[in-house]
Amino acid sequence: MQESELIMKRLTAYISGKVQQTGYRSKIVETARALRLKGFAENLDDGRVRIIAEGEEEKLKWFIEAIDIKNTLIQVSNIEKEYTPAVGDISKFYKLVDKGETDARLDTAAVLLKELTVAVINMGEKLGSKLDTVIERQDQMIGKQDQMIGKQDQMIGKQDQMIDLQQDMLDEVKDSRKDLKGYLDQRFAKLEDEVIEMKAALRAKGII
Secondary structure (H helix, E strand, O other): OOHHHHOEEEEEEEEEEEOOOOOHHHHHHHHHHHOOOEEEEEEOOOOOEEEEEEEEHHHHHHHHHHOOOEOOOOEEEEEEEEEEEOOOOOOOEEEOOOHHHHHHHHHHHHHHHHHHHHHHHHHHHHHHHHHHHHHHHHHHHHHHHHHHHHHHHHHHHHHHHHHHHHHHHHHHHHHHHHHHHHHHHHHHHHHHHHHHHHHHHHHHOOOO
8 A cells, every 4th residue: 555545534524603694615615726625615504615625644634724714704713633544435525515505606696686787777867867967067167168259259340449449659750740840841941031031131131
């Protein structure tokens, strides 16, 4: 008989605590397959989980340590275990699920799916309502922007009018300056003529 055959054992374990409807058996199956054990895990009517596992004795000890789980969902409170010689009548590790348990899970899933559908519909309605409100507010903002643009156009128009008025005033000032210069030139020319005449008269009388 080979050494590997001498250390093959069968583990029978009863797990107490919060271990049903928590995903605990799936963890058991995952761990057992990783260790290449063979056997099964099943829920019992008294709330415990029964495990039958066959493999090398050392790996079975690792397995027991790994399935002593305590987290948010799973709370193992006690493990009753017994080791016996391996039988070799199981080909793989799996989870036993009876029909009633499957039907109950399907019913629960259907209820959850219905609740989820209703929640999604309600969310869609709320989002639709909020979207309508957002669109309405955007339209109001666009309307206000149009009003502001209209006022800006009016202000630009008034500025253009003021610029035109300023230009007219500048033109009038320029014309006034031209008229004043022409008038002053005429007056200076007349004064020069009068001065010349006065000088001529004074010379004629021998005054200058």
